[in-house]
Amino acid sequence: MSDALLSVRDLVVEFPTRKGILTAVDRVSFDIARGEVLGVVGESGAGKSMTGSAIIGLIEPPGHIAGGTISIAGQRIDNLPYEAMRRVRGKRIGMVFQDPLTSLNPIYTIAEQLIETIRTHMDLNERQARDRAIGLLDQVGIPAASRRIDDYPHQFSGGMRQRVVIALALCVEPELIIADEPTTALDVSVQSQIIDVLKRMCADHGTAIMLITHDMGVIAEAADRVVVMYAGRVAEIGAVRDVIKDAKHPYTKGLMGSIPTLMQDSDRLTQIPGTMPRLTDIPPGCAFSKRCPEAFDRCFVEQPDCRPYQGRDVACLLYDEGKPQ
Amino acid sequence: MTDVLVGIENLSRDFDVSKPWLNRVLENEEKKYVTAVNDVSFEIRRGETFALVGESGSGKSTIAKLIVGLIRPTGGQILFDGTNVATRGSASMRQLRSRFQMIFQDPFASLNPRWRVKDIIAEPLRTFGVVEGRAAWEKRVDELLETVGLSAKDGAKYPHEFSGGQRQRVAIARALSAQPEFIVCDEPTSALDVSVQAQILNLMRDLQDEFGLTYLFISHDLSVVRHMASRIGVLYLGRLVEVAEGKTLFREPKHPYTKMLLDAVPDLEMTGRSRQPVEGEIPNPIDPPSGCTYHPRCPLANDRCKREVPVLKLHENSKAACFALEEGRG
Numbered sequence: 001m002s003d004a005l006l007s008v009r010d011l012v013v014e015f016p017t018r019k020g021i022l023t024a025v026d027r028v029s030f031d032i033a034r035g036e037v038l039g040v041v042g043e044s045g046a047g048k049s050m051t052g053s054a055i056i057g058l059i060e061p062p063g064h065i066a067g068g069t070i071s072i073a074g075q076r077i078d079n080l081p082y083e084a085m086r087r088v089r090g091k092r093i094g095m096v097f098q099d100p101l102t103s104l105n106p107i108y109t110i111a112e113q114l115i116e117t118i119r120t121h122m123d124l125n126e127r128q129a130r131d132r133a134i135g136l137l138d139q140v141g142i143p144a145a146s147r148r149i150d151d152y153p154h155q156f157s158g159g160m161r162q163r164v165v166i167a168l169a170l171c172v173e174p175e176l177i178i179a180d181e182p183t184t185a186l187d188v189s190v191q192s193q194i195i196d197v198l199k200r201m202c203a204d205h206g207t208a209i210m211l212i213t214h215d216m217g218v219i220a221e222a223a224d225r226v227v228v229m230y231a232g233r234v235a236e237i238g239a240v241r242d243v244i245k246d247a248k249h250p251y252t253k254g255l256m257g258s259i260p261t262l263m264q265d266s267d268r269l270t271q272i273p274g275t276m277p278r279l280t281d282i283p284p285g286c287a288f289s290k291r292c293p294e295a296f297d298r299c300f301v302e303q304p305d306c307r308p309y310q311g312r313d314v315a316c317l318l319y320d321e322g323k324p325q
Numbered sequence: 326m327t328d329v330l331v332g333i334e335n336l337s338r339d340f341d342v343s344k345p346w347l348n349r350v351l352e353n354e355e356k357k358y359v360t361a362v363n364d365v366s367f368e369i370r371r372g373e374t375f376a377l378v379g380e381s382g383s384g385k386s387t388i389a390k391l392i393v394g395l396i397r398p399t400g401g402q403i404l405f406d407g408t409n410v411a412t413r414g415s416a417s418m419r420q421l422r423s424r425f426q427m428i429f430q431d432p433f434a435s436l437n438p439r440w441r442v443k444d445i446i447a448e449p450l451r452t453f454g455v456v457e458g459r460a461a462w463e464k465r466v467d468e469l470l471e472t473v474g475l476s477a478k479d480g481a482k483y484p485h486e487f488s489g490g491q492r493q494r495v496a497i498a499r500a501l502s503a504q505p506e507f508i509v510c511d512e513p514t515s516a517l518d519v520s521v522q523a524q525i526l527n528l529m530r531d532l533q534d535e536f537g538l539t540y541l542f543i544s545h546d547l548s549v550v551r552h553m554a555s556r557i558g559v560l561y562l563g564r565l566v567e568v569a570e571g572k573t574l575f576r577e578p579k580h581p582y583t584k585m586l587l588d589a590v591p592d593l594e595m596t597g598r599s600r601q602p603v604e605g606e607i608p609n610p611i612d613p614p615s616g617c618t619y620h621p622r623c624p625l626a627n628d629r630c631k632r633e634v635p636v637l638k639l640h641e642n643s644k645a646a647c648f649a650l651e652e653g654r655g
Binding site: 044157159160187188192193195214215216217222254255257267270271272275 | 526549
């Protein structure tokens with residue numbers, strides 16, 4: 001895709017441990033277009049947060065990017081030196097994390113934190129930066145922004161804090177926001193407000209969002225396309241509607257069936273037997289093969305590539321040409 | 326079915342959140358209380374799954390703890406099979422307690438890390454004298470492990486050797502070991518991934534059919550509640566605002582809060598649907614709004630809602646506490 005804003009190709013993230021090298025992210029590729037919301041979904045340990053951290057260059061050592069490329073608007077960012085990467089972070093890529101309390105410094109007012117961020121990246125004086133900060137707080141829906149800007153983080157409720165964090169991420173109009181479980185710590189009613197804010201930001205500013213979450217409902221609500229991850233690999237990438245209504249990968253099918261919904265009456269949920277393998281213990285061939293109801297002999301030896309199939313990409317040998325359907 | 330197993334009558338619980346004595350004297354302040362549970366009444370019928378839903382701070386977990394006797398109520402009664410649990414002495418409470426058990430949210434915190442799984446599961450067996458002799462309880466533990474989908478060999482392991490879902494199975498086995506009639510499940514799956522959650526929910530249903538269990542199921546997740554519960558109570562700031570059959574509640578929610586809550590749930594079916602924006606947040610429970618505590622967020626509120634506290638009344642098939650419904654507004 002030529003209009004891709006972010007392009008991730010064959011990304012590999014490894015952690016050397018005493019027991020050998022753990023591959024937390026294994027040859028992951030995807031694109032995000034300008035103004036698009038890309039959902040990344042998976043269970044704990046699927047490598048979704050690790051992919052996000054790799055993009056912003058914040059993988060905790062000894063973990064490191066062991067292969068592949070990450071580029072934003074054509075410029076490679078995975079091999080930038082620390083200082084250069086620091087300028088990309090914040091300016092071109094903003095971040096929103098799960099827990100708003102840990103993303104905000106408790107001993108500075110919201111004003112100080114916003115103004116510092118704005119002035120680090122933009123050539124504005126104190127007054128202009130403050131006006132901009134108030135404008136941002138207003139946009140993310142904080143009532144009486146001009147008064148509340150001088151409050152400390154603890155004076156805000158959880159939902160309001162997450163709005164402040166979003167304002168902080170938006171400070172310098174980044175092209176991409178990486179939102180890692182932005183609503184997981186919040187109640188449903190507040191969650192829906194935050195999703196609305198994110199969607200509006202996306203529409204108003206043309207910001208692309210990489211929305212990492214374990215909650216398929218949030219993805220259904222907010223995302224355009226979705227990447228389903230399993231054991232560090234991409235299982236399926238496609239338009240949200242396609243993936244939800246007509247999943248192709250057996251893991252995605254199982255995942256969709258295991259989610260209780262408000263609408264339908266079902267006595268039993270589909271269950272996937274077993275649990276996701278530990279990273280130390282990924283079977284050869286397809287990582288899902290041991291739990292897969294449709295696995296056949298090739299699945300246990302051959303690792304499937306992500307290939308286009310009916311308008312999406314699926315990493316499953318069932319859809320490989322010349323295979324039993 | 327009118328066979329009531331657990332009856333909750335006008336249950337209340339206050340927590341003291343005052344500053345220390347010296348500060349109160351110096352700053353000339355009164356004692357402060359949070360009313361976590363405020364005049365809640367409902368009943369749980371034998372063999373059903375009654376669910377309580379609400380957002381954080383609505384008092385769901387406090388009710389769970391009150392029912393199993395971990396904390397004592399400030400007012401009201403908890404009738405278990407006709408006996409008031411709240412006023413029981415500890416000796417007779419102990420006998421009753423073998424008939425109800427609890428499963429907690431966090432399977433990492435609710436299992437003693439220094440005990441082997443078989444000892445964890447056997448503890449209620451020995452405490453309540455369900456079986457006599459080591460051989461008998463070991464056999465029983467093996468059966469229980471297999472009932473919850475683990476293998477008998479797992480008994481010799483420690484909790485840290487299990488994944489979250491497996492630990493929750495151990496917690497369920499422990500709850501079952503006393504052969505209870507009633508199990509209080511406080512957010513049993515919210516720490517688990519969806520595919521594991523599905524396994525645990527299916528297991529809980531199977532066990533209910535097999536042993537004729539009654540569940541009080543507490544969750545913030547409406548889709549899970551929809552899947553599990555036969556009847557549902559909706560809590561807001563310590564008060565019950567609506568009680569209805571599961572299907573009725575989801576098809577025709579009555580109370581404005583329930584409507585808002587249902588509308589806020591991101592659901593897989595709704596891809597692309599636009600929805601009513603949610604107004605405001607839960608107020609601070611230390612200083613709740615007057616009258617109906619939902620009135621500052623309610624689109625139907627009027628002066629009466631600000632002054633008076635509504636009580637649960639029957640509206641068609643649901644019970645709801647709302648003046649707008651009573652007066653036919655909105």
